[in-house]
Amino acid sequence: MSIGNANSPEEDRPSTGDGPSIGRALQQARIRAGLTVDEVSTTTRVRIPIVHAIEQDDFTRCGGDVYARGHIRTLARAVGLDPAELIEQYDDAHGGRPAPTPAAPMFEAERIRPERQRPNWTAAMVAAIVAVIGFVGFTAFSGDDGAKKRPVAEGAATPQPAPKNTGSVKTLKPSPPASTAPEPSDSALAAAPKDMVTVVMSAMGGESWISAKDHNGRLLFDGMLADGDSKTFTDKESVDLVLGDAGVVKLFVNGKEIKDEFQPGQVERLTYSKDDPRPADAQAG
Structure with missing residues (x-):
């Protein structure tokens, strides 16, 4: 029995429009670039099972349209394709571009179990330096006031209080707090x-x-x-x-x-x- 004319699974895969499907296009570009699935996974940090699924046009393992589009964009760049064309092809096949949704729930499938965090000594050192600079500045600013308030020696003439300023005094109102998040100093x-x-x-x-x-x-x-x-x-x-x-x-x-x-x-x-x-x-x- 001859099998020379049998089609491969990749050839049997349906295409969309005038060109290959998204998964087929990514697979062909990867092969032309001489990359394996493991190498693409290492470069993009997209897990190997997801890479295999996308190359078979199975986007159910991506965790939703937002992540499917993100994985397609990442893989396309890794193998030298224009991500915009593949994203447009995906949107046409899945009802258009999805509205932005909160990212936290969709990341549950890929979140890594947190490890016990160690003390961040570098951040502590930076905070200590800032505190020292602030203390030195405060000491220099308050030094003149300290000199003016030295105690009077016994028997010396009692200094007279300075005459009061009868002019009007303008009260400075504090500026309202900024509404945006504070930037690092x-x-x-x-x-x-x-x-x-x-x-x-x-x-x-x-x-x-x-x-x-x-x-x-x-x-x-x-x-x-x-x-x-x-x-x-x-x-x-x-x-x-x-x-x-x-x-x-x-x-x-x-x-x-x-x-x-x-x-x-x-x-x-x-x-x-x-x-x-x-x-x-x-x-x-």
Whole structure:
């Protein structure tokens, strides 16, 4: 019995429109690039079973449309394809672009069990330096007042009180508190160690689930960053980040603000090193 004319499973897979399906296009591009599924998974951090499922046009393991679109975008960039065309093809087949949804519930399938966090000695050192600078400034400011209030020696003439100023006195009203999340102070950013990468993030206008790891893959933080809150992460080589809603997160890397314009509801995977502020390997989630 001859099997020379039998079709392979890939050839039997239906295509959409005039070109191959999304999974077929990703698989062909990966093969042309000489990459294995394991190598693509390592590069993109998309788990191997999900890569296999997407290449078979099975998006049920992605956890929803938002994550399916994010995985398609990440895999397309890894194998050299234009993500926009594949995302448009996916939206046409699944009822259009989904409305942004809170990222935290959708991440439950991929969240890693938190490890016991160790004391962040670098952050403590930065806080101590800032406190010392503030104390020195306060001491210098109050030194003149202390000199004026020295006790009078016994037998000396009692100093007369200064004449009262009869002019009008303007009362300075305190400025109203800012409505946005506080940014890291210049002194704190300047005091960051130069031989380490320091990442400071603040949530502005909403909350976002975030995950941070050091260069060894050890989990530094996994949880929600509430509106107005800030987190600081340091490592001697690199810090890997996953932002569930990158549109509300403001980033400072090694003392400089990252100006990337992320959209609300956009999932981002980022890696920063001590030589940045540009991301060494920014990948959309």
